[in-house]
Amino acid sequence: MFKKDGEFAEGGETVIARGVKLEGDFNSQGNVIVEGEVSGSVTTSSDLRVSESAKINADVKARNAVVAGQISGNTKIQDKLELMETASIDGDIETGVLSVAPGARVNGRIVMGGDTVSEAVKGNKKENKKSEKNADMAEDEI
Amino acid sequence: MYYYIYDEFVQDKRFEKELFQIENRLTDLGISGKIGRLALFKDAAELIRDEARRGAKTVIFVGNDRTINRALKVLPELKVTFGILPMGEEENIYAKILGMPQGFAACDVISARIIKPMDIAKVNDRFFLSRVSIPNTRVPLLCEGSYRLAPTDAGDIEIRNWGRMDKSQNCVGNPEDGLLDLIIEAKLGRKKAGSTDLKLKFIDIRVKEQISIHIDGERVNGNNFKIKIAPSKVRWIVGKERLF
Incomplete structure (x- = not known):
């Protein structure tokens, strides 16, 4: 879960830093921080932070998210989505709770409420299982 | 015996x-x-x-x-x-x-005899304990077969198994988590941009032109590298002062 300032409460998170580009389907079970460029999809069953420098051209799914950067794609957040002043989202949003700071930009449909987002989490878990299976298959080969 | x-x-x-x-x-x-x-x-x-x-x-x-x-x-x-x-x-x-x-x-x-089963990693057919590094590169890494990751300008790539010692003599890397630590220290121009940090089970590198990678400090040239980890594969005697 996030602390007040949007930082993760615990360490060990995945970081996609500025100066790095990720292309493809990224799945994680832990907290994720995106500061660089991502195209494809981003899915985590934990929390996501999109920093001001981040440019995401992808569909995003997470439990909670704090967004200060740009997202072009649909965003499905199970619990709480927090849009900071510098956030820019071009795409539809589905979330349990939405917090929008003055200055944040949203171009898309917004759907809020618990029922709409439960499927996002189911989807996350399914995709995580799929990527784990791929990884385990490779591990067996060693 | x-x-x-x-x-x-x-x-x-x-x-x-x-x-x-x-x-x-x-x-x-x-x-x-x-x-x-x-x-x-x-x-x-x-x-x-x-x-x-x-x-x-x-x-x-x-x-x-x-x-x-x-x-x-x-x-x-x-x-x-x-x-x-x-x-x-x-x-x-x-x-x-x-x-x-x-x-x-x-x-x-x-x-x-405190014994810990620890990970061993492999690049193609060669095993390594510590790390693989690729200095100053833009080479794309195919991570767990599902996404590609690359420095946009240039960066130093390090793939750790047991890891290495940092300046404060701490161990950077976890030898018993069954995962490789991928660290990319990206640069934008001459400035350091940030530190990318992921945990993965396998990474593929496929490039047309031959590149050099360093396996536990030793330089190896090639076009195709498959880097993967075998979790808890080797039993080691460890001391109470171990760094993990």
């Missing part, structure tokens, strides 16, 4: 007295055993394989990181416990990570 592999350099006269004391202590502790002595053309892996066939259950490398590196290929294939008795002035990073004190003091730690 214990089997001790003496590196070539510990057979030097200047280590004679220290070795004598160590051998006496091992006898006192009831863990003395057969001794194998490495030489220029002796294959450490072959020596260990032979002794394992004859019933050795514990193999102790007497030397440094290079002593272990000479036998890496045999570690995952044998049901044997390994240890290091560090000697000499050269790098003993593995010993520090494992919490093995230098020389004579290691005898008691070996005798205490």
